Amino acid sequence: MAPAAAPAAKAGWWKGDASEPVRRNLGLTAVLATLVVIGLVSSPDQFLTSGNILTILTQASAIGVIAIGMTFVIIGGGIDLSVGALTALASVWCTTVATQDFGAGGMFFTAVAVGAVAGTVNGLLIAYGRLVPFIATLAMMVGARGLATKISDKQTQPVNVESINRLAEVKLLGIPDLVWIFAAVTAVGWVLLNRTTFGRRTVAVGGNAEAARLAGINVRRQTVYLYTLSGLCCGIAAVMVVAQANAGSAGQGDLYELDAIAAAIIGGTALTGGRGTVIGSLLGVVVFTTITNLFILNNLPTEVQNIVKGAIIVGAVLVQQFRPRDLLRH
Template sequence: DLSVGAIVALSSVWATTVATQEYGFAGILLTAVLVGVGCGLVNGLLVAYGGVVPFIATLAMLASARGLALQITDGRTQIVSVDGVLGLGERDAYVLGVPPLVLVFAVVTVIGWLILNRTTFGRRTVAVGGNAEAARLAGIDVRRQRLYLYLLSGLCCGIAAFLLIILSGSGQNTNGNLYELDAIAAAIIGGTLLSGGRGTITGSVLGVLIFTTITNIFALNNLQSDVQQIAKGAIIVAAVLVQRRTASTT
């Protein structure tokens, strides 16, 4: 899904418009989530039922969502004025010294692990990723499964957008820039096969932590942003090559 960063941007700016903020905390949260799910629905319908290649469908969503986010903001930063949202980013909102954003991340991770490892939905997901035709012959509705997965992706984008709103106190059309690169890198580093059929939530979380640590090291060493992106691209290629080598020896 190449559109995750753009969906985050669109969700964040749509949720921070003046009209939306009039509905307070609930309005911002629901708008962010609904916009994310709506974008996921469009992606899912195009891929699962429209027969569009995922790369093309999500690339089109990337361009469209970024353009719409820019149109909504007119290039300006939308400041959040809802105290209930801003308060979640303050130290007073910490639970036993843990920021609410970290708690949300932990909850989403646990739910994702349970869904993938303890439900029929999770087993069907792995089956479709490994061999879609075999899954179809086994009685799995492959198209519906793919649609659900894009809906989940959009839901997570909406949640991420809300967390960014809390963190920055604003909505910007530049939010989520290159998040698709970070997401792909974290998944691959965590052991998810690009060809499908293998991947774990735990591995993906470790991939996020490793990739974030690498990014922080780059920042601490004052590397230019363009050099950082080149290095990230090299890391992705290296991880894929390691995967292929490992797969060929097993």
């Protein structure tokens, strides 16, 4: 009897909630494969070249790092609309002349510190000030963007630190350093979510905050940690953006919050919290960046690209709202 039970259990697992992340990731992989086919048909001489593939990965790197932090926040039951503005603030702060005098290490520390501190403020306002995440991070978005404009005096701040400027050009094993940074952040994020108490607490808080509190989890402190993590990711992304532009400005990071949220959502992170995967967000970022690349190669207008992205986001949310088993129940 025992040998016969194993296949049944396996089949049951594939149809159950536990296998949903796997099925969604396979679906995203299929979407990515479809985009590759479209690229081969529409731009056969340009799309599937090593240079273009590295371009896609490089363009996905900074927003990908932000999306990892956003994934944790959303799984924890929150939302962060300030990530784009925090990226701009960190980029401007770390490219001031005084900061550049401390070299690449000083710039990196400044960017990460600014992002982490601003993220902590978000967390404190939400956890202890009891502000709705939407309102708290919206206020931070406006305030951080204004502070970035004030610090830079509406000017672009060139970077004179060679090691920062070359960060987007240097390659290890033929792959740009920015992509390696993205890969490292993704790996750390995966371990943090799937192999640590911090990850389990994040899922518990997002799934049912009251139940998590009764189980002994300090929900407020966990919330602060999540927004600090999101801000820290913004600081890392700011250095990556500065390396690509060789400058910092208050306009950097524009609409990054929408791209990061969209990547997390189509990657399977539930807006209601309690469910999501780092790998899904990674695939979501790559899918969106590939779509952008296809539009550029085919000289299609930006407005059409935004319409397509909007349709994908709506479709992803509808899939979350009306999963096949829910339709069968009705």
